Structures are given as structure tokens and as C-alpha cells.
Amino acid sequence: MKDRQALPALLQGRTVIVGLGLMGASLAKGIKDLSAAAFVAGLDRKEQPIFRGLEEKVLDQGAVLSTQEDSVRSLIQEATLIILSMYPDGILDFVSRYRETFSEGTVLMDICGLKGFFLEEAQRILPEGVEFVGTHPMAGKEKSGYEYGNGEIFLGANFVITPTLHNRRETLDQVRAMARELGFGRIREVEPREHDEVIAYTSHMPHALAAALVNSWLGTEDVISFAGGSFRDVTRVADINSALWAQLFCYNSQALSGELRRFSEILDELAQMVEQKDRPQIEAFLTQAAERKERWNREGDRYDDGSRTR
Known part of the structure; x- marks a missing residue:
């Protein structure tokens, strides 16, 4: 103290x-x-x-x-x-x-x-x-x-x-x-504008996608009985302050809408791979994501060793 x-x-x-x-x-x-x-x-x-x-x-x-x-x-x-x-x-x-x-x-x-x-x-x-x-x-x-x-x-x-x-x-x-x-x-x-462009991807997109994933389910309401850790992790931020996030989405509409459309294109490509049962392409897609995430993890580890205290 x-x-x-x-x-x-x-x-x-x-x-x-x-x-x-x-x-x-x-x-x-x-x-x-x-x-x-x-x-x-x-x-x-x-x-x-x-x-x-x-x-x-x-x-x-x-x-x-x-x-x-x-x-x-x-x-x-x-x-x-x-x-x-x-x-x-x-x-x-x-x-x-x-x-x-x-x-x-x-x-x-x-x-x-x-x-x-x-x-x-x-x-x-x-x-x-x-x-x-x-x-x-x-x-x-x-x-x-x-x-x-x-x-x-x-x-x-x-x-x-x-x-x-x-x-x-x-x-x-x-x-x-x-x-x-x-x-x-x-x-x-x-720079402020660069902040808004990057934050559309790293912050606004995860909240938008979590909400979209929750809203996309059309089956039984008992879905949670089939949910594991991955579902809980991905949908955690769907429990959202809707008034605040509606403002953030609208004020950053240009950057966020661009990211959402890009994501939609990637989902369409993945859906096509799955429909065609193109296992090599699916594996390459998943491998690319895993390698990129691992690289991001290593970058983060350089800055945060988990030991921050006051």
C-alpha cells in the first residue's frame, strides 16, 4: 500500500x-x-x-x-x-x-x-x-x-x-x-483511426460472432446439455450489454461491417469445402488457423509472463 x-x-x-x-x-x-x-x-x-x-x-x-x-x-x-x-x-x-x-x-x-x-x-x-x-x-x-x-x-x-x-x-x-x-x-x-480499425477485428468481431452463433441455433432449447468447454468459451461474451455494444457497432460501422463481410466470405468458402468433403482443403484451412494462433500466442508470451502484480 x-x-x-x-x-x-x-x-x-x-x-x-x-x-x-x-x-x-x-x-x-x-x-x-x-x-x-x-x-x-x-x-x-x-x-x-x-x-x-x-x-x-x-x-x-x-x-x-x-x-x-x-x-x-x-x-x-x-x-x-x-x-x-x-x-x-x-x-x-x-x-x-x-x-x-x-x-x-x-x-x-x-x-x-x-x-x-x-x-x-x-x-x-x-x-x-x-x-x-x-x-x-x-x-x-x-x-x-x-x-x-x-x-x-x-x-x-x-x-x-x-x-x-x-x-x-x-x-x-x-x-x-x-x-x-x-x-x-x-x-x-x-493513431486513433488505426485503433478503431484493429479493434473492429479483435474486440467488436468476437462479440458480434458470439451473438450470431447463439442466435443461429434453431433446434431444441436444451442445447446446453450438449455443450462443452469450447461452446462456453466461444459464446461467453454473448451475455452482452446490448445498449453499449449497439452504440459501439454503429459508431464503428464501416470497419466492423467490412470485417463481418470478410468473415462471411471465409465461412462460405469453408461451407463449400465441407459440402464437397474436400478433406485436404479443410485440413489446410484448419492448419493455417492453428499455426497463426500459435504464432499469436508466442507474441503474447513475450509481453505477458503471467506474473503481473501490484
Whole structure:
């Protein structure tokens, strides 16, 4: 457990987390795991996560958006770091609504799964001296809500920073140091639009395909009696926050629709091989996938030896 002054620079001041669902709660708990002396406040549309956070000493202060506006503005004005753990639809609205409340020197850091469509616009809205940094913690669970928050979900996970021309090198280095302290493994920087293109494949596609696989079954509802580990693994993320993921799919529609069409073409090719009982082609197809996956596993092992702790 660290003293407050031993924390990464970004966490030595007053941190305000907007949105106390799974990710926001996990960040709050992760920061408090580093140091009980760290100041963490929470803002949410609902009263319950604020109450629980205060009761569990995960939050030092909290306020309900819209109904406790004076307290909300006071916390925002005093914040040195504001973490936006919100649905994509809410980010620009929040930045616009509180534009005049942010203090000079404050850093706003979003953790949304998309970047290209709003990073520049958010920075344009903000007043001089307030910096907006895009990040994407590649961690989570299939469940949502404060009660599922856990700082340990970040241990060994990937963390992506999406800098723009408006970001200072010092700020980006501070974000990197904070992510490392929270237990993230591989931390990298990438251009926002490239982030969205790659994430369409590595994040949005798995969720879309898991949902499609579940929805494709037309037989008995007793399917789970025939399911093994592979079915559970592939369909795990189909237990999805549909409102959030519908927004992500639509905001990244160009990249995701392209990936889905490419996948559909590959499935058509595989279906043709199976119909024709073309065993050599099927074996070659499966071998190519196995070799590629093994190569990806080796790449991952270079960055994550499973020993990340706080």
C-alpha cells in the first residue's frame, strides 16, 4: 500500500470517475488498492453505485448526475484527473455540458472502445489548458455494473493510448505510468483511426460472432446439455450489454461491417469445402488457423509472463 505521494503523478491529485459501471468501479477499486490515501470521487446517473462506493470506502466523495448538480460541478472543478467511463453517446454531451467548469491543467481521460469519431471534437470543445487523452483498457467481463468491479481485471491486460497532436508528451508518459502501476501488461500508443480499425477485428468481431452463433441455433432449447468447454468459451461474451455494444457497432460501422463481410466470405468458402468433403482443403484451412494462433500466442508470451502484480 503506497502513500499518496508515492502514486503515479496523475493519481496524486483529485481523481473523478464518471460512470461507475464495471470499468469505472474497477478503476476506482484498483486505485484504492494502490493506496487508500488516493482521492477518488464518483459521478453516476444512479444513486446506488455512489452509495455503495462510499459505504465500501472505494469513493471519498460522490454525486448523482443531473439531480445533485452543485456537488457535481464542485467535484469537476476541483478535479485534476477526470476519467470518463461512459457510453460513446454520452462523452461529447458531458464535455459540452461542463465545458466552463473544468479547471486549467485538468486531464480528461476516456476509456471508451472507440476513438476516431470524437477525440478531435472533444478537444475542440474543451477550453484552453484542459487536455483530453484517449485510452482503451483491454479488460472487462461479460457482466456489467458496479458490483462486478474488481481492480484485478487489469492485471496483465493490454492498454492502448491514442494520442493526438493536442497531447503533451509529459501527459502521455503519466498515463503510461498510471496504467503500469494499475497492473496492465503491454502498453502501446496508436493513431486513433488505426485503433478503431484493429479493434473492429479483435474486440467488436468476437462479440458480434458470439451473438450470431447463439442466435443461429434453431433446434431444441436444451442445447446446453450438449455443450462443452469450447461452446462456453466461444459464446461467453454473448451475455452482452446490448445498449453499449449497439452504440459501439454503429459508431464503428464501416470497419466492423467490412470485417463481418470478410468473415462471411471465409465461412462460405469453408461451407463449400465441407459440402464437397474436400478433406485436404479443410485440413489446410484448419492448419493455417492453428499455426497463426500459435504464432499469436508466442507474441503474447513475450509481453505477458503471467506474473503481473501490484
